[in-house]
Amino acid sequence: MSPSTPTALITGAGSGIGRALARLLAQEGYAIAVVDLREDGMRSLAEELPGQRVAWRIADVTDATGLQEAVRELEAALGPIDLLVANAGIGIETKAVNYSAADMAKVLNVNLIGVSNSIAAVLPGMIERKRGHLVGISSIASYRGLPRMIAYSASKAGVNAIMDGLRVELTPLGVRVSTICPGWIRTPLTKDIGGDLAFILEVDEAAREIAYAIRNKLVFYTFPRPMRWRMRLLTMLPRSWQDWYITRLMHTISTKKFGVAQVLSKPAGERSEAAG
Template identity: 35%
Template sequence: MNTSNTHNTADRPLAGRHAVVTGANGGIGEAICQALAAQGATITLLGLEGPGLEACCARLPGEGHGVAVADITDHETVTGVMREAAAARGPVALLANNAGVARSAPLAKTSPAQWQMMINVNLTGTFNCVHAALPDMLEAGWGRIINIASTAGLLGYAYVAPYCAAKHGVVGLTRALALEVAQRGITVNAVCPGYTDTPLLAGAVDNIVAKTGRSVEEARAELAAGNPQGRLVKPAEVANAVTWLCLPGADAIHGQSIAVAGGEVM
């Protein structure tokens, strides 16, 4: 697929662009896939659960999308599936690093294994995917890398120290790579959602309920209270920010960490 001159359709500005979205099985990941596909991109949905990815893929507008099953913490596997995806759907032009995991515990009760798992998935996994996709972008002289970090990459939160550390690392990786590729036609940015209404958040709510005895409604309200708008972020709102960064006109947005959090970070 030639991605250099097939993307100028006004109503589908990303036509001819191949996007890889990690953690694409529901939540923010599926919302990103839907938003990019609506703009004409061809999507590779990358994640751990094949049936769930296939179901999400079937719901996408357009044709030519596909699924790649891989553990992002395995560099060799990620590289292999990224090459297979590029052979099937064209060089990787857009990368949305959304896959992640969150666990909460006081630092004193966090084991070295738990710490390492959080770093491996949230930070090393992001590196692995960037490392695999970047050669296509450098060769094409064009690309968009969007790392889904978190407001936890900009602030500190109690009881999620490994997650905060990893997401701060993602923001640092974003800034460093942005300087490296600034004159190569590639932009690199981080999108940092606040608490977002996803299955991942549902796990946090369950944890609060189990440990405090509060109701689900009370737990959700507690998480929403940090947002000055007094609500949870919607997955589509995060996806809209990601999509904007991929569209013509956002070329000068580079090396940024954009909070999608209702004013929590100012």
Template identity: 30%
Template sequence: MSSFKQQATKPDISQQVIWLTGASSGIGEALVKPLAEQCKTLIISARNGEKLQQVAHDTGCHNITCAPVDITNRDQLQRVANDIEQHYGRLDTLIANAGTCEYVDVGQFDAALFERVINTNLMGLVNSVEAALPLLRKSQRGYLLGMSSSVAYLPLTRAQAYGSSKAATNHFLEAMKIDLAPEQIDVSVICPGFVKTPLTDQNDFPMPMRISASEAATEIIQGLKQRTWEIHFPRRFTRILKLIALLPAPLRMRITQSMSRQ
């Protein structure tokens, strides 16, 4: 008899219990309705419970459970995970979408800014995985998706904190993909370019090829169904960044320095 574990079939999205964090705005909010329309049960989380209830109500779907949580609080996440286990017995997919962005001013360098961004974007992801992983192991074939960014491909001006948190996210998820493969838990990283959200609406610089949150949601769901390792979009933009990242360092930095805001 083969010593290899029999390959588990990927559960159809219509049979999945899905947990989505960061669901009250931006890409997360745009994901709620199309996910709820296609999956069995959708648990949505964010800090703002009232906004979550409004987002769920606006979909007209009745298979949504609101679970307010701060992803930097491990105890809160564990309580949500306990509730999911009690009601559904398992979790098929975690979409760890919640995150934040702050830009660095090197003239007024602030280490506390780095702490805030990394604590949310990296440690919030790690905390979410800690809570969800035992439930993903109860799935026929669990699936973990984490929100990164195309900035992880290439260091860009003022993105020292945000970019560092997303580069670490990529490393974390790739290592998790390697280590979880024997358990047949799939892992994907989501690397958007510029997406129109309340967060990017605060940006004071040009955002080439920016797409809508609903377009981003469509790309993510398509990648989710295929369980693609890297879900990146819009591809014209992300491929340009990937190409620049392959250039010799002096040339690469000359290009990125030309992007600096004067």
């Protein structure tokens, strides 16, 4: 139905930040296409949007063939995908002392390859139509590797690299590319954490920030603002200074009610487990 009724595809929108974003984009006039592994979440989302054009399919972002088939069915129902929000992701504690190749592979497969598969499913059509917008949901954890978040940080840094590389080539072809790096989002695991996690946002607040970045077609957007400047300044320091600061941060958080791994495995809109 584009361009009069643009269609947004959001992966992992059955819950969390993806779900909140779907509601906002529907209000802004988008037809909403949703891919997730959980039927109940997608079905209830559609029920929350009466009168809106919503379609959903069960699909795993790590399954490139299955995802492409789901996208074809969604486009048949709603029209070509104008906006992709590659949001699906997971977080698993990955510590150096019990380093697990299997856990690393699982996180990278969902958070990085899943983004790649999502892009591959919609990009040919965007290039052919000479319009479209690819949005990769990254994280402040992408700015540098974080202890106990080794896999998560690596996967999100990879998302940044994919989006940066695509943007240079696709901008002249009419396809916009955006990278969005949310900070900490309030969940049951983070609600009692203070200190350096003082800039926690509610899910709906985070969704509004992402919608703002999409609406204004921002190339790279980190929020909230205090975390944006903090992380930029941190990465300008020598590595030894960065390590000192991160060590102190981890110690501060680990003395709170929840362990650092529990808190840091849940940044911005990430789903608790499966891809999709």
